Amino acid sequence: MFSLNAFSRSGLLSSSPYSCCEESKSLFAVSRGGGTSSLCPSQRNAASSAVVLCSAGSNGRGVVAGERTVTNSKPAMGSTATESAPALETYPESNVCGAAEDVYGDDSAIAEQLVTPWAVSVASGYSLLRDPRHNKGLAFNEKERDAHYLRGLLPPACEKKIMHNLRQYQVPLQRYMAMMDLQERNERLFYKLLMDNVEELLPIVYTPTVGEACQKYGSIFKRPQGLYISLKEKGKILEVLRNWPERNIQVIVVTDGERILGLGDLGCQGMGIPVGKLALYTALGGVRPSACLPVTIDVGTNNEELLNDEFYIGLRQRRATGQEYAELMDEFMSAVKQTYGEKVLIQFEDFANHNAFELLSKYRSTHLVFNDDIQGTASVVLAGLVAALKLVGGTLAEHTFLFLGAGEAGTGIAELIALEMSKQTKAPLEESRKKIWLVDSKVCVNHKFGALNTHTMYSFSATLCIHSHMAYLMQGLIVGSRKESLQHFKKPWAHEHEPVKGLLDAVKAIKPTVLIGSSGVGKTFTKEVVEAMASFNEKPVILALSNPTSQSECTAEEAYVWSKGRAIYASGSPFGPVEYNGKTFVSGQANNAYIFPGLGLGLVISGAIRVHEDMLLAASEALAEQVTQENFEKGLIYPPFSNIRKISAHIAANVAAKAYELGLATRLPRPANLVKYAESCMYSPNYRSYR
Ligand SMILES: NC(=O)C1=CN([C@@H]2O[C@H](COP(=O)(O)OP(=O)(O)OC[C@H]3O[C@@H](n4cnc5c(N)ncnc54)[C@H](OP(=O)(O)O)[C@@H]3O)[C@@H](O)[C@H]2O)C=CC1
Numbered sequence: 001m002f003s004l005n006a007f008s009r010s011g012l013l014s015s016s017p018y019s020c021c022e023e024s025k026s027l028f029a030v031s032r033g034g035g036t037s038s039l040c041p042s043q044r045n046a047a048s049s050a051v052v053l054c055s056a057g058s059n060g061r062g063v064v065a066g067e068r069t070v071t072n073s074k075p076a077m078g079s080t081a082t083e084s085a086p087a088l089e090t091y092p093e094s095n096v097c098g099a100a101e102d103v104y105g106d107d108s109a110i111a112e113q114l115v116t117p118w119a120v121s122v123a124s125g126y127s128l129l130r131d132p133r134h135n136k137g138l139a140f141n142e143k144e145r146d147a148h149y150l151r152g153l154l155p156p157a158c159e160k161k162i163m164h165n166l167r168q169y170q171v172p173l174q175r176y177m178a179m180m181d182l183q184e185r186n187e188r189l190f191y192k193l194l195m196d197n198v199e200e201l202l203p204i205v206y207t208p209t210v211g212e213a214c215q216k217y218g219s220i221f222k223r224p225q226g227l228y229i230s231l232k233e234k235g236k237i238l239e240v241l242r243n244w245p246e247r248n249i250q251v252i253v254v255t256d257g258e259r260i261l262g263l264g265d266l267g268c269q270g271m272g273i274p275v276g277k278l279a280l281y282t283a284l285g286g287v288r289p290s291a292c293l294p295v296t297i298d299v300g301t302n303n304e305e306l307l308n309d310e311f312y313i314g315l316r317q318r319r320a321t322g323q324e325y326a327e328l329m330d331e332f333m334s335a336v337k338q339t340y341g342e343k344v345l346i347q348f349e350d351f352a353n354h355n356a357f358e359l360l361s362k363y364r365s366t367h368l369v370f371n372d373d374i375q376g377t378a379s380v381v382l383a384g385l386v387a388a389l390k391l392v393g394g395t396l397a398e399h400t401f402l403f404l405g406a407g408e409a410g411t412g413i414a415e416l417i418a419l420e421m422s423k424q425t426k427a428p429l430e431e432s433r434k435k436i437w438l439v440d441s442k443v444c445v446n447h448k449f450g451a452l453n454t455h456t457m458y459s460f461s462a463t464l465c466i467h468s469h470m471a472y473l474m475q476g477l478i479v480g481s482r483k484e485s486l487q488h489f490k491k492p493w494a495h496e497h498e499p500v501k502g503l504l505d506a507v508k509a510i511k512p513t514v515l516i517g518s519s520g521v522g523k524t525f526t527k528e529v530v531e532a533m534a535s536f537n538e539k540p541v542i543l544a545l546s547n548p549t550s551q552s553e554c555t556a557e558e559a560y561v562w563s564k565g566r567a568i569y570a571s572g573s574p575f576g577p578v579e580y581n582g583k584t585f586v587s588g589q590a591n592n593a594y595i596f597p598g599l600g601l602g603l604v605i606s607g608a609i610r611v612h613e614d615m616l617l618a619a620s621e622a623l624a625e626q627v628t629q630e631n632f633e634k635g636l637i638y639p640p641f642s643n644i645r646k647i648s649a650h651i652a653a654n655v656a657a658k659a660y661e662l663g664l665a666t667r668l669p670r671p672a673n674l675v676k677y678a679e680s681c682m683y684s685p686n687y688r689s690y691r
């Protein structure tokens with residue numbers, strides 16, 4: 001029996017003394033192929049102190065349990081600079097390593113090959129059923145039921161209509177919880193289901209439902225799904241990382257929960273985001289689940305509601321800032337490199353912009369990092385715009401862009417568009433930037449008379465704006481006269497122009513061909529705004545990027561109806577098809593989920609050591625190329641998610657090619673056919689046959 005304190009210390013639980021982990025009550029003594037590794041975190045913690053039996057993968061090489069040392073001679077793709085070429089050039093399925101080290105051999109086994117889930121002996125089939133990585137549920141065949149002590153533990157039926165069961169739940173959050181339960185029970189089935197039904201299940205495990213899950217995380221919390229690193233772990237982060245059961249981590253998604261989607265500061269409950277993003281890394285990008293690590297940094301929360309919520313699972317204090325925050329992040333970044341090496345990818349996710357830009361600029365030259373909200377989003381939006389040019393005509397430089405929202409997403413996208421424009425036109429970056437305008441939540445007024453004045457400025461924050469009318473009053477075009485008071489990431493966009501208040505007036509003044517919403521505030525693309533866009537554009541491009549659905553700047557229906565069916569529209573969270581004037585409009589999803597799984601896979605398989613801006617352009621180009629004529633005919637500027645594995649392989653190949661070209665790849669020699677190589681590296685969730 002283990003005390004809750006012992007678990008809390010490990011980083012496997014959040015900091016709240018009120019949270020309760022069911023698993024902490026039981027003792028698990030059996031381990032699978034990676035020593036303690038397949039057990040859920042709480043199981044593994046228990047196992048590390050209990051009698052541990054070893055198990056192995058198809059090649060029968062075992063592990064030193066307890067010490068968590070894995071010995072396996074199988075070469076891991078994307079993991080060293082010294083791998084031999086011949087086996088790699090053919091990419092046979094039997095060499096597949098799932099984009100990360102296949103230390104257990106169960107993914108590298110060909111379909112007919114038998115896998116031994118337990119090397120020494122099995123205490124009981126009961127434990128096997130509780131090991132999510134090896135459990136096959138009703139799919140255990142008769143022979144396996146005999147061989148693995150499963151007789152009587154399973155009903156006789158061999159299959160269950162799991163999608164049918166899932167669809168019985170009407171409430172999206174119930175489906176989310178059912179999916180999370182499945183992930184904990186039977187990992188392969190979870191991924192198989194997600195991959196086979198990606199368009200139906202993405203809105204459940206990802207936006208919009210994951211947003212609601214984060215808001216209610218305290219109440220629905222059952223078992224820890226990632227590492228919680230709070231201020232209490234300061235000075236001990238190396239130890240905390242060692243508590244995670246897997247050694248061969250290749251991708252970390254980390255948040256501090258301060259800007260969860262457009263929902264604001266959700267503190268420790270933001271954990272739902274790294275968990276969801278990493279599920280997509282596996283399902284969409286083929287990175288093995290065991291190579292993925294979700295992390296939440298808990299420095300407190302400024303969300304009063306959470307601080308007063310009895311079910312809140314995080315530290316009950318206001319957010320640490322300044323040196324205290326920087327030191328914790330620094331310790332985390334160093335510990336990650338020390339534990340997992342130079343080539344572990346760290347994706348920053350949903351940090352508030354005052355930390356996000358700083359963290360990125362601080363660590364981009366020392367670690368393999370990228371910020372999904374700034375860079376991943378930029379890449380996906382650029383791809384959509386390049387594709388949209390086929391529908392609206394012209395080059396990027398011939399268009400004018402207006403953003404509502406000048407934070408991470410807005411300025412990140414703006415910068416990548418400008419970079420691509422400059423590459424195309426050979427014009428200086430500053431020139432290209434002049435085609436791009438941004439509106440934020442500050443407006444300059446003369447504090448005495450309330451009139452616009454370029455000399456006397458007064459900044460209001462939009463944080464108190466709840467009503468969209470209020471939001472309008474607090475919107476201002478970023479212009480040269482505001483430069484002094486602007487945050488550093490907005491300064492490049494302060495072009496010379498009279499001050500303009502409100503999005504509608506900004507639209508009328510700038511006359512953009514492309515309108516992009518990245519404000520996190522819903523319903524801000526009003527009927528008047530969309531009508532104004534449609535009044536001077538034959539085909540106005542309107543992207544409502546804010547998540548979740550409640551924060552969308554306008555719905556698909558609003559965009560099509562208000563533009564009289566002329567808008568080229570995509571949104572951050574999905575909308576269903578819209579019927580208008582006898583025509584069906586299908587809108588695309590402009591979401592970084594198209595990019596980060598393939599980008600990450602490309603970085604991993606090439607052994608890249610740094611992320612370069614050109615890799616984002618390469619990812620973007622690969623995505624834009626995947627939009628077919630058939631998609632264009634429906635008005636789509638993104639390919640359907642149903643093809644995402646193929647899309648991710650192309651993105652990964654383009655990114656890896658760029659890494660080699662820039663001399664940032666360490667996996668040598670370079671595979672000749674990078675698309676095939678990327679495909680061969682992808683994790684597949686098919687069940688293995690057990691001895
Ligand atoms: N579809 C996708 O793939 C992605 C979508 N997003 C979504 O984009 C949204 C913003 O994210 P992010 O950029 O990281 O957030 P930030 O907080 O960094 O930026 C928000 C920006 O919106 C501005 N803003 C806030 N309220 C208003 C308002 N009423 N009118 C005008 N401007 C306003 C802010 O103004 P100020 O600077 O004055 O405070 C700020 O410039 C979120 O909803 C997020 O979910 C983010 C990443 C990816």
Ligand SMILES: CC(=O)C(=O)O
Pocket residue numbers: 207260261262350372373546547572591592593
């Ligand atoms: C999609 C995403 O990363 C966001 O909304 O923050």
Ligand SMILES: [Mg+2]
Pocket residue numbers: 261349350372373
């Ligand atoms: Mg995000």
